[in-house]
Amino acid sequence: MSSVLTVRNLRLYFSTRKGVVKAVDNVSFDLKKGETLAIVGESGCGKSSLARALIRLLPRNVHTFTGEIYINGNDVMKLSDEMFRRLIRWRKISMVFQGAQNSLNPVLKVGFQVAEPLMIHNNMSPEEALAEAKKYLRLVGIHESFADRYPFELSGGMKQRAVIAMALITHPDIIILDEPTSALDVITQANIINLLKRIKNEMGLSYIFITHDIAVTSELADRVAVMYAGEIVEIADADEFYTNPRHPYSEKLMASVPTLRTDKKLEFIPGAPPSLINPPPGCRFHPRCPYAYERCLRENPPPFELKTGSFVKCWLYHEGKR
Numbered sequence: 001m002s003s004v005l006t007v008r009n010l011r012l013y014f015s016t017r018k019g020v021v022k023a024v025d026n027v028s029f030d031l032k033k034g035e036t037l038a039i040v041g042e043s044g045c046g047k048s049s050l051a052r053a054l055i056r057l058l059p060r061n062v063h064t065f066t067g068e069i070y071i072n073g074n075d076v077m078k079l080s081d082e083m084f085r086r087l088i089r090w091r092k093i094s095m096v097f098q099g100a101q102n103s104l105n106p107v108l109k110v111g112f113q114v115a116e117p118l119m120i121h122n123n124m125s126p127e128e129a130l131a132e133a134k135k136y137l138r139l140v141g142i143h144e145s146f147a148d149r150y151p152f153e154l155s156g157g158m159k160q161r162a163v164i165a166m167a168l169i170t171h172p173d174i175i176i177l178d179e180p181t182s183a184l185d186v187i188t189q190a191n192i193i194n195l196l197k198r199i200k201n202e203m204g205l206s207y208i209f210i211t212h213d214i215a216v217t218s219e220l221a222d223r224v225a226v227m228y229a230g231e232i233v234e235i236a237d238a239d240e241f242y243t244n245p246r247h248p249y250s251e252k253l254m255a256s257v258p259t260l261r262t263d264k265k266l267e268f269i270p271g272a273p274p275s276l277i278n279p280p281p282g283c284r285f286h287p288r289c290p291y292a293y294e295r296c297l298r299e300n301p302p303p304f305e306l307k308t309g310s311f312v313k314c315w316l317y318h319e320g321k322r
């Protein structure tokens with residue numbers, strides 16, 4: 001399978017009064033065409049910053065933004081912000097933001113808001129764009145008559161569907177979904193996941209699905225990337241990840257997911273993710289890791305490839321301890 005997105009050594013650091021926050025620190029991965037890559041990890045580990053780096057919607061206090069990003073083989077890091085905005089954002093890669101259903105403009109009709117990207121990015125006339133918006137509202141399971149309604153007239157699930165329609169309408173290859181179901185009840189969550197699965201197949205999309213909730217990813221993910229303290233510490237095929245997480249942090253994450261059928265005791269991860277201004281030396285997880293030994297305190301492990309497309313950043317996989 002060819003890669004629709006290739007990321008190498010991506011870094012996104014922010015300047016703050018307390019120092020430089022290394023939110024994304026030397027991240028590399030591939031996204032294959034038609035694939036869903038879930039990015040999981042606790043709050044504050046850099047998932048949203050990674051998304052913002054990929055779609056280049058950056059805050060003003062960027063300190064460092066370096067690395068390589070290829071979309072369909074094209075080096076997009078060499079594009080100016082203006083060219084990236086014109087050629088890439090929304091056209092090749094789009095995003096459903098965290099809490100996006102609450103960011104719909106309350107005084108504009110839903111149809112207009114879904115149509116807006118076409119007017120801005122494809123220079124379409126309002127009439128043409130609105131006709132297209134109605135088509136996309138139908139695609140996401142909303143009756144086209146809702147194009148004439150205001151956001152407050154839609155349920156939370158419908159608003160989320162409208163926001164997904166907005167991300168789809170410019171025919172991107174890649175969609176980043178940042179916690180797309182976190183504010184919804186479980187039934188609505190399931191409906192949205194089913195919708196995402198259906199449109200992915202119908203439109204040949206590739207997803208980056210960001211969540212702190214591993215249980216949600218199991219329905220959709222082909223591969224799982226685990227982020228910890230600004231780094232990807234493991235990438236694995238989803239089936240393998242759920243049965244055999246390799247990194248000690250992944251193990252702990254999996255052990256903290258409730259299951260109905262076993263009386264397994266739920267674990268929690270002691271301590272909190274480290275400061276991204278002064279991350280611990282060596283492996284960043286070592287202060288919370290039950291297996292940490294001397295080398296983990298000194299040296300940050302490189303990614304050890306387990307098979308093509310899968311790696312784990314943990315010394316245990318280097319020295320035959322596992």
Ligand SMILES: Nc1ncnc2c1ncn2[C@@H]1O[C@H](COP(=O)(O)OP(=O)(O)OP(=O)(O)O)[C@@H](O)[C@H]1O
Nearest residue numbers: 014016021023042043044045046047048049059276
């Ligand atoms: N503009 C900014 N300036 C300074 N620090 C920032 C900025 N944006 C994010 N951060 C910091 O970068 C780190 C990573 O944040 P990020 O939002 O990417 O994490 P996350 O894993 O997506 O968490 P959440 O799920 O809570 O959004 C955090 O420590 C956050 O405080």
